[in-house]
Amino acid sequence: MIDLLAQAQPDNVFTRAWWDALVTREESWQILPTAFKFTVAAILTVGLYSLLYRENRFYRFVEHLFIGLATGFSVVGIVWEPVLHQKWWVPMVGAAGTDETAMKLAYWPWAVVLPIGVLAFFVFSKKHGWLSRIPIGIILGLWAGQQFNAFQNRYLPQLADSARPFIPNQFTLSSRLDPSGTLTVPDAINNLIVMATFIVVLSYFLYSFEQQSKLFQRSAIAGRWLLMVGFGAIFGTTMMTRFSLFIDRAYFLLIEWLKLGPIA
Amino acid sequence: MELQDYWLQYKLEWGWVEYGTILLVVAFILYNIVRAGRGKGVTIRRIPGLDQIDEAVGRATEVGRPILMVPGLGVLDGITVQAITIFSSIVRTAVRFGTPIRLLNYDGAVYAVAQEIVRDVYLSEGVPEQFDPDSVRFVSDRQFAFAAGVAGVIQREKVAATFFMGAFYAESIIMAENANMVGAIQVAATTQFIQTPFFIATCDYVLLGDEFYAASAYLGRQPVLLGSLVGADWAKMVFVMFVLIAAIAHSFEARTPVPADERQDLGFADGQIYKDRPQLFFGKMTKASRF
Amino acid sequence: MNWLIAQVESPEPGFWGLPHTDAPLLTQGFFWAIVGSLVGMVVVIFFLARVPSNFRRPIAVAFVFLAGMFYVLEWVLPRGKDMSGETVIPFLFGSNYEDAVPVVANLSQIIFGLLLALGILSIFRVHFGRLFRLEKDWFFSFVLLGSMAVMIVFGLMNWSLDQAVAREAITSEQASRTIAAQGFQFVFFDMLQNLDAAMFSLIAFFILSAAYRAFRIKSIEATIMMATALVVLMSFIPIFLAITNWLPADQFVGNFRVDTIGDWILDTINAPALRAIDLGLGLGILAMAIRIMLGLERGVSVD
């Protein structure tokens, strides 16, 4: 333990200085001391971590606080400020000009959006519930219309990329120095594997074709296995990110808050 | 910018083959919807996870604990509508067993749709008085606040079965692992395939990829849904054919490299493997103007 | 459709954009235009509510279809602008179809914004109910509602400060020293952001226990997944990399280095496998879009 704290910062949590900082403001105009804010953040972090042991009243408190703050922020910071105010209210009512800024015209037709939105509240009415389908239908319709373009942009290039040449034009092993357009034997084999994987995995996702043929069944099973290879690779890379984030939190708690170790 | 360059860009992006491909897919789907509507029998293969829904709901009834449904983190779009459609058949089973439900939402609009559809299910089963409006809830529309809220509900109410369907992101494993802690039976399906491995690791049954879209056809057996599933199947077959033909064509074309100046014109970096593609089969076809 | 986006450039009043002056509100044209359109919409809704039930479904489907056609047309019609934004192919009356896209995009964002209120209503319903009936856990409902109120109050105060800074009524230095700005700083940066980060980092624990339980050599599939995950993982850890690091990277044996194998799996198996699953999902979405636009999806149209 002593060894572990050998590199602790001079004002770590076991010293008077740390506790003094908790109530000392750095600037006279500040309301809360920085160390106090860190402490609050750290306590909340520990509160969420307590879920790992089991659900408890501390976690429940932090959870409800979290949801309250998050939803409050959605109302102000995500919906009111950038959307309703900037994109709806300001264009709708405009603004009178001053000496420096031009007048903004009031585009009054935006006002019709409000009643359309309010229609959604009829969802609670048994008699006029269908009126809520109109705003919801508009949103869904707009989404549906975008999908054609999205399919073209997103999937067709991938399809084109899956169709790879598989006859080598240079019968050697690959090297970084090959000029562009060279297709060596290993490249050709890799291209074949890419295509085969694509087709085999896709065959697993056929639902309506007769599954009697042996070839088809085997291809579907192989497709599932290849999918598992893909999923395993995702698992591997994702784990690294997630652990890094936890280590960063540990750094925050131990070094930035409690100052129990060296900074760098 | 010169108009000439612009037209090149234009043609690259707006070739007729791409439009034709999408129109073909649309035609397949519509034709099969009509065909299935005429009562042509369509069989689809078994989807393992979906057979377990009744069992999971039944077990929840035995232990007297609620089932939990989460339609993912999507805003109101086709994915969440699909999720709620699947949930409506799960809720129907739950109503028959008399199992309490929890449906937790991330988006205000999704909440509205879910509220109405769940109420309709209770109504059509003839027990509208059993419907508790608070069982369908909005939690929060910030990702991790939502995850914290769902984890809290799972742990406090010790849900007996969970159904995670829709678009899930990093929070998937927080929810699924918490449900695992309380010993719930879990069925999951997500359109964000990056999260599928985490569901595989934590859940009992996972629908892979577009089994999620097949699920409502599988459960409901409606002609419209079955038909569009078959249409999508046809499209997949055509795509496979296309890849095979294009690959053969590419192979022969790749035997002669593309001249360097032509490559430069197309704006591709030197030393790229993918750079020659617009010169190849697919590119030639898509470069053709629509006019 | 230019009238809705070109606000700064064209202060020339027209039918759609009325002037806003310093005169009293009740004497201004735009105010009455807004009031008029609200009243008009209420009348329209009143009549819509009286529509006989057999017309309801076609009306709802028509809205969906028309909204969908907007983007379908945007996709099909030729693009009228070149890369620098000059209109080369005018669509209608010298304006361009693409110019309408930001307007419609805003429209759907605004409707989404208004619908958040439904969610808030749900929160109030659950938590005020619990609070007033003093049910179990009422205290936590109180915490939730209280923290929400605090965030909204500080958020709005901070927002009005930002507005004042933008008007140059106060400097940003002055603004940052007010109670509102510091309060917002505290609830947003110090509390909410840290809570976000903490919840995100919890995933590390869950991933560990999930991997411990799931990665068992029980079935072929689980084994394959485990083996790939471990190989890919090793290709990122220096200690494991050191095992094969002595193999020269640019010779044939270099293919057996851990990092080469990891990359090969990522490129050659992972990419096409995920591409295939993604393509299926894309087709599913396309089919869903068609069904929604034609009113064939049960959840959307009126039964």
Next chain:
Amino acid sequence: MTNAEETKAESRFWLTLQALDRRWLYLILVLIVSWLVLQPIEAPNVVSTRSEALYDYLSGLDEGDVVLVESNWTNSTRGESRGQFQALMRLLMRKKIKFVITAIADPQAPNIAREVIESIAKEPGSNNYQENVDWVMAGYFPNGENHVMSMVNDVRKELATKGIEDSPVMEGINDLSDMKAIINVTASATILIWYERIRNKAPIGLMCTAVMSAENIPYFVAGQLEGLVIGAKGGFDFETLLAEEFPDTNPEFSEYTNFESGRRYMSPLAFALMLLVLSVVAGNVAMYMLRRGGERS
């Protein structure tokens, strides 16, 4: 102890190991990570060729060259992105390469980037970098797609919207191709826009989180990326390369800080991942032993 008792005790051990309470795993993880965060081990590194490619390219640039750094990370991915960003800034400052900072993913990203830059500029070896002289902050651009297109079309015009086109950093930059590199430090899919729009005007370097590696390695292999720095390991790679170029042993560089978050986070990360590998192995061995024991009896 009799033979039977021994077998029983043994099987109880394997049974515990096979179905270990997750809380023990959590506890071990917390202990390992806390220990190594407090007492980091200076682990050796094997630098990946992808990181090295970017480092070599940047290190080979001339004094006074300008690069564009798009900083798209915030505190939520601080664990991975900060190490990368710090090492990148150190390299650029030591080589006197000028840079422009932009952001398209998050309005808060510029502030966080500025905080890091200002603290590094004070270090020895950083050539006393001054804002608006050696580097300039263009800030946040809300519409990423449009921003990238405009940057490719007319970089001066686009940066003029933030009033920085006359900054000394922008001297001699009339087109994006005058910039020597575009480096994207990101935690989201912002890089895809650049692949589509760059039109080969400048080499791209990517510093991304590990989650994003799978989708971006193909672009590196294809040569669309000059270099690819992945996750916390990539940050450590960059720091290792810095230490090779500016070693402590050389009195000229003895005051330089080469290692920071990258190495600091690498040893806990390596041990946490080792814990994961070991726990998976232990679970499997226990399962195997129990199964064999079951067959024997």
